[in-house]
Amino acid sequence: MSSPDVVIVGAGVEGTSIAYALASRGTADVTVLDRDAIGSGGTGRSAGIVRCHYGVPEVAALARESLEVFQHAEEILGASVDFEQVGYLVGIGEDNLAPFRASVAAQQTLGIDTGEIGHAEAAALWPVAHLDDFASFAYEPRGGYADGYATAHAFAGAARRLGASITQGTAVASVEVSGGRVTGVTLADGTTLATPTVVVAASAWSVPLLAPLGIDLPITPYLVQEVLIDPGQDLGARPVFSDMVSKQYVHQRGHELLFGDSGGFERPIPDPDRFPSHAEDAAIERCAEKAMHRFPGIEDPSVKTTSTGMIDVTPDWNPIISATPINGLYVAAGFSGHGFKIAPAVGRLMADLILDGTSSVPDVPAETFRFSRYEEGSPLLSKYPYVGASKIR
Amino acid sequence: MIAVLLDQLDSTAEADLILVRLAAAVDEVTCLLGSAPDRDRVAALGAAGASHLAWADLAPDGPSGPWVAALAALVGPDDAVLAPSTRAGNEVAARLALRLGRPLSVGADSIAVGGPGLVVTSTAFTATWHLTTELPKASVVTAVSAGVQVPPPTPRTPGVRRLELDLTPAPHEPVVVAAAPKAAGAGPRLTEAAVVVSGGRGTDGDFSLIEEFAGLIGAAVGSSRVAVDQGWASPERQVGQTGVSVAPEVYIAAGISGAVQHLAGMVAAKQVVAINTDPDAPIFRACDLGIVGDLHTVLADAVAAVRKAQPVHC
Amino acid sequence: MTIVVCVKHVPDPADPVVLAADLRVDREAGAGTLSGLDEYAVDQAVRLRRARERVVAVTMGPRGARAAVTRALQMGADEGIVVSDEALAGADVLTTAAVLAAAVRSVGDADLVVCGMSSTDGGSGVVPVLVADLLGWACAGHAAAVELDGGRVTIQRDDPDARRTLVAPLPAVVSVTDLSGEPTYPSFKAILAARRRPVREVGLSELGLGTPSTAPGTRTVSAVEADPRPPARIVTDSDGSGAAALLELLAGRSLLEVDR
Ligand SMILES: Cc1cc2nc3c(=O)[nH]c(=O)nc-3n(C[C@H](O)[C@H](O)[C@H](O)COP(=O)(O)OP(=O)(O)OC[C@H]3O[C@@H](n4cnc5c(N)ncnc54)[C@H](O)[C@@H]3O)c2cc1C
Ligand SMILES: Cc1cc2nc3c(=O)[nH]c(=O)nc-3n(C[C@H](O)[C@H](O)[C@H](O)COP(=O)(O)OP(=O)(O)OC[C@H]3O[C@@H](n4cnc5c(N)ncnc54)[C@H](O)[C@@H]3O)c2cc1C
Numbered sequence: 001m002s003s004p005d006v007v008i009v010g011a012g013v014e015g016t017s018i019a020y021a022l023a024s025r026g027t028a029d030v031t032v033l034d035r036d037a038i039g040s041g042g043t044g045r046s047a048g049i050v051r052c053h054y055g056v057p058e059v060a061a062l063a064r065e066s067l068e069v070f071q072h073a074e075e076i077l078g079a080s081v082d083f084e085q086v087g088y089l090v091g092i093g094e095d096n097l098a099p100f101r102a103s104v105a106a107q108q109t110l111g112i113d114t115g116e117i118g119h120a121e122a123a124a125l126w127p128v129a130h131l132d133d134f135a136s137f138a139y140e141p142r143g144g145y146a147d148g149y150a151t152a153h154a155f156a157g158a159a160r161r162l163g164a165s166i167t168q169g170t171a172v173a174s175v176e177v178s179g180g181r182v183t184g185v186t187l188a189d190g191t192t193l194a195t196p197t198v199v200v201a202a203s204a205w206s207v208p209l210l211a212p213l214g215i216d217l218p219i220t221p222y223l224v225q226e227v228l229i230d231p232g233q234d235l236g237a238r239p240v241f242s243d244m245v246s247k248q249y250v251h252q253r254g255h256e257l258l259f260g261d262s263g264g265f266e267r268p269i270p271d272p273d274r275f276p277s278h279a280e281d282a283a284i285e286r287c288a289e290k291a292m293h294r295f296p297g298i299e300d301p302s303v304k305t306t307s308t309g310m311i312d313v314t315p316d317w318n319p320i321i322s323a324t325p326i327n328g329l330y331v332a333a334g335f336s337g338h339g340f341k342i343a344p345a346v347g348r349l350m351a352d353l354i355l356d357g358t359s360s361v362p363d364v365p366a367e368t369f370r371f372s373r374y375e376e377g378s379p380l381l382s383k384y385p386y387v388g389a390s391k392i393r
Numbered sequence: 394m395i396a397v398l399l400d401q402l403d404s405t406a407e408a409d410l411i412l413v414r415l416a417a418a419v420d421e422v423t424c425l426l427g428s429a430p431d432r433d434r435v436a437a438l439g440a441a442g443a444s445h446l447a448w449a450d451l452a453p454d455g456p457s458g459p460w461v462a463a464l465a466a467l468v469g470p471d472d473a474v475l476a477p478s479t480r481a482g483n484e485v486a487a488r489l490a491l492r493l494g495r496p497l498s499v500g501a502d503s504i505a506v507g508g509p510g511l512v513v514t515s516t517a518f519t520a521t522w523h524l525t526t527e528l529p530k531a532s533v534v535t536a537v538s539a540g541v542q543v544p545p546p547t548p549r550t551p552g553v554r555r556l557e558l559d560l561t562p563a564p565h566e567p568v569v570v571a572a573a574p575k576a577a578g579a580g581p582r583l584t585e586a587a588v589v590v591s592g593g594r595g596t597d598g599d600f601s602l603i604e605e606f607a608g609l610i611g612a613a614v615g616s617s618r619v620a621v622d623q624g625w626a627s628p629e630r631q632v633g634q635t636g637v638s639v640a641p642e643v644y645i646a647a648g649i650s651g652a653v654q655h656l657a658g659m660v661a662a663k664q665v666v667a668i669n670t671d672p673d674a675p676i677f678r679a680c681d682l683g684i685v686g687d688l689h690t691v692l693a694d695a696v697a698a699v700r701k702a703q704p705v706h707c
Numbered sequence: 708m709t710i711v712v713c714v715k716h717v718p719d720p721a722d723p724v725v726l727a728a729d730l731r732v733d734r735e736a737g738a739g740t741l742s743g744l745d746e747y748a749v750d751q752a753v754r755l756r757r758a759r760e761r762v763v764a765v766t767m768g769p770r771g772a773r774a775a776v777t778r779a780l781q782m783g784a785d786e787g788i789v790v791s792d793e794a795l796a797g798a799d800v801l802t803t804a805a806v807l808a809a810a811v812r813s814v815g816d817a818d819l820v821v822c823g824m825s826s827t828d829g830g831s832g833v834v835p836v837l838v839a840d841l842l843g844w845a846c847a848g849h850a851a852a853v854e855l856d857g858g859r860v861t862i863q864r865d866d867p868d869a870r871r872t873l874v875a876p877l878p879a880v881v882s883v884t885d886l887s888g889e890p891t892y893p894s895f896k897a898i899l900a901a902r903r904r905p906v907r908e909v910g911l912s913e914l915g916l917g918t919p920s921t922a923p924g925t926r927t928v929s930a931v932e933a934d935p936r937p938p939a940r941i942v943t944d945s946d947g948s949g950a951a952a953l954l955e956l957l958a959g960r961s962l963l964e965v966d967r
Contacts, residue, residue, distance in 0.1 A: 278720035281774055290894040302894035403867050467899055480849050487833035491840055496924040499831035518724040525929040557954060565845040567875035574869045588962050628865040635885045644959055653720055666953055679936055682956055686944025689953055694950030
């Protein structure tokens with residue numbers, strides 16, 4: 001490690017994607033540093049759902065661009081990301097029908113392969129589900145889910161082959177600045193690494209790294225809880241299902257089903273490193289109630305295990321992908337629980353910001369995810385908000 | 394005085410000697426034996442530091458009640474009691490502490506005079522923490538033997554006496570109605586071997602290379618719980634929180650992922666070698682030498698190399 | 708008749724252990740869970756439940772300990788008792804056993820108590836035998852298998868030298884090992900049904916117990932986290948390099964000399 005052109009802090013799916021994007025644009029002298037291992041943060045715990053159903057057009061566009069990479073990972077990155085293209089189904093209630101239709105139309109304008117479908121078609125996709133309380137559905141045949149850990153490793157491997165280096169087990173203690181310019185980073189063991197450019201992609205851990213520089217990232221760690229159930233029967237391959245009536249999402253993992261709550265039960269935690277490893281009883285009971293209501297066709301589902309994770313939430317539940325007031329210092333953090341499906345395009349956007357100061361990602365202006373939007377009072381909100389749902393839409 | 398409980402079903406002669414040496418560093422030792430000792434046994438226990446040997450006809454596989462009664466008769470109000478921290482030893486110790494109204498400390502890995510009487514150390518939370526505990530002298534303590542440091546003993550010439558007591562078990566104590574003996578198995582005992590080779594799910598049920606390599610180098614064979622659950626290894630081979638704890642010079646974990654419950658049984662090993670195909674297996678963060686590879690290949694290579702190096706027996 | 712199953716609420720083994728300033732486990736730090744080894748006990752108790760019988764899950768612990776009883780109800784227990792009392796903070800095994808024995812007595816018609824082989828946190832494994840002695844009952848510990856027949860309980864126990872069959876008269880306490888059969892995870896139906904089952908919260912006075920004596924006993928004076936091993940030397944096996952590294956390590960400690 002001499003003095004790389006760019007240092008990236010954090011080898012999650014965002015950091016590794018940025019490294020790959022920079023390296024594939026010819027900036028090979030990139031060093032990614034992770035305090036632990038590739039994918040050891042939120043990335044390794046991610047449900048990995050991939051879909052484009054967003055009410056913020058720029059987020060939808062990032063997801064649309066990323067889909068190409070998930071779908072052709074082996075050609076592009078030279079490794080599998082375990083993408084299961086089972087499709088993505090979203091069901092909506094009467095109360096949200098108007099914004100839903102507007103959102104689907106906007107997505108279609110962006111060229112996203114999605115469309116409204118009726119009850120009969122939805123029932124064919126999820127035969128064990130009770131669907132009477134939905135007003136309508138949309139279906140994205142190209143959606144599905146991939147593996148967070150495998151994706152981060154695929155990006156890391158591809159970046160390495162292009163000359164980037166990835167150092168694990170190395171924590172960054174501080175970012176060094178002089179005269180309003182980044183000069184390097186200091187590692188936990190006290191050594192300094194000189195560099196003119198630093199990208200902080202360290203999820204909620206980005207906050208303490210930037211605070212000493214007077215940059216207060218509005219990012220709060222939240223706890224999310226998921227329940228893995230054993231349906232006790234073979235359901236066949238079913239699309240990911242976003243249930244906007246009961247507020248839950250479901251997807252298959254092998255023979256099992258992973259349930260998450262989208263009813264806004266994520267809660268802030270004081271320390272991103274300290275949270276329970278398993279779901280709380282209340283979360284399991286909520287999941288049982290919702291699942292029993294929605295899937296009467298599954299005779300006797302049982303809990304297989306539960307898991308939790310930390311997400312880095314911003315006030316508008318959208319990421320910060322941005323330059324900062326300090327020259328050479330960039331941030332890609334605050335992904336608010338939906339950073340996986342957009343990660344491939346986030347890498348490209350950040351490489352553009354660093355190398356050109358503009359964006360080459362279609363339909364995503366460079367300033368969309370700027371850090372200053374909070375200060376300016378112009379948060380990035382859905383144009384078609386759904387009532388009663390968490391803001392990841 | 395410190396009374397030491399010996400001859401428990403799930404302890405060994407070697408572990409008993411370690412216990413006596415641990416106790417001899419604390420006070421004058423009286424041992425409780427389950428049968429009359431022969432001359433060799435008297436000499437061995439004396440060499441380990443025992444001053445007195447008391448015995449009664451107590452069956453190792455009999456109920457714990459009579460053992461408790463015999464110990465209770467042996468100890469005075471100021472005496473300490475030390476028992477092996479095995480299932481049987483802990484049971485006798487706990488019942489004795491309740492009967493005598495004494496403090497109890499289970500699973501010590503060192504014991505010394507200090508504080509209000511005794512200071513013991515132990516591990517907790519699947520061996521992730523070390524605790525130091527103080528107790529009055531007249532306490533009941535159980536101690537592990539694997540890997541403990543014992544001071545060199547001062548040899549004694551112990552006196553031997555028989556305990557004259559009615560040791561009929563209470564009518565409700567459980568009785569053994571059948572016993573299916575297990576094959577003794579070749580090689581050293583798991584808890585005493587200098588090298589332990591353990592296999593887990595990664596063996597896929599084939600322990601033959603593990604056994605062959607262990608046999609060649611005089612190692613004992615251990616296993617993870619998965620291997621026991623699958624019926625690939627017998628229960629007494631299980632290393633870990635609910636199996637045995639071992640502290641060999643070298644512990645070789647082949648096809649074992651390194652779950653915290655497994656680590657709890659082998660953290661005291663001086664050197665740990667892991668053989669695993671998954672470079673991200675947690676065992677690689679808890680070993681000294683990590684071999685990323687297929688255990689069948691690595692062990693077959695090792696067996697071949699040892700055989701080649703061995704002089705041919707004529 | 709009633710089967711009582713004793714359950715303990717412990718820190719989730721997947722969470723790092725946090726000790727508070729007084730060296731007691733900071734039970735508020737993580738969510739905590741039913742001790743993994745007690746799941747086997749609940750499973751066996753439910754399996755052994757005879758017609759017209761009930762299984763009562765009993766726990767002693769702080770308020771959060773109720774979660775252990777909840778899980779037992781989800782796994783099929785019929786009722787729960789939570790003994791919670793300020794005076795019980797930091798209780799040792801002898802106090803714990805006294806409280807559990809009193810709770811068993813309060814059930815009235817219990818003739819079998821099932822426990823796990825030890826707790827996953829403290830791990831002494833002696834609570835079952837102490838409960839038995841306090842009740843004046845038989846104790847058959849470390850069972851890999853349990854059966855009831857008439858007025859007797861029969862267990863299988865794996866000893867190092869033999870697998871033994873033991874018989875004890877009822878009433879009795881048994882503890883079961885983790886080889887007694889994999890506990891089944893609760894179904895969603897069971898989880899929802901468990902919410903309707905009664906749980907009684909009692910203090911020491913309701914059990915007819917006084918404040919536990921604070922006679923001089925054991926006192927933990929220090930607790931330190933075990934040092935992790937230094938980072939390992941990693942060898943990726945190719946062409947016998949793995950075996951070579953293994954044999955070199957053994958030879959370096961003179962452990963290859965045997966059997967020559
Ligand atoms: C349970 C769960 C389910 C999810 N489901 C989905 C989903 O279905 N679809 C979707 O799109 N998104 C989902 N997400 C969100 C998505 O997984 C995350 O937004 C994404 O993985 C974040 O990647 P990251 O690289 O920003 O962060 P992380 O993966 O957390 O990476 C940050 C890295 O920074 C390192 N680090 C921290 N501090 C330092 C330091 N000082 N020095 C060096 N390194 C440091 C950490 O070790 C870590 O590896 C989910 C998240 C969770 C937790
Ligand atoms: C209360 C409780 C108590 C427990 N007590 C114990 C205990 O005392 N002892 C114990 O061991 N466990 C215990 N467990 C179980 C423990 O949690 C783990 O499930 C168990 O240790 C896993 O066994 P394993 O490592 O063999 O299997 P796995 O975790 O499945 O690991 C198998 C490993 O083999 C590797 N592998 C596969 N093929 C190969 C190959 N060809 N070559 C090399 N490597 C290969 C894999 O990469 C993997 O890392 C307990 C659990 C609980 C809840």
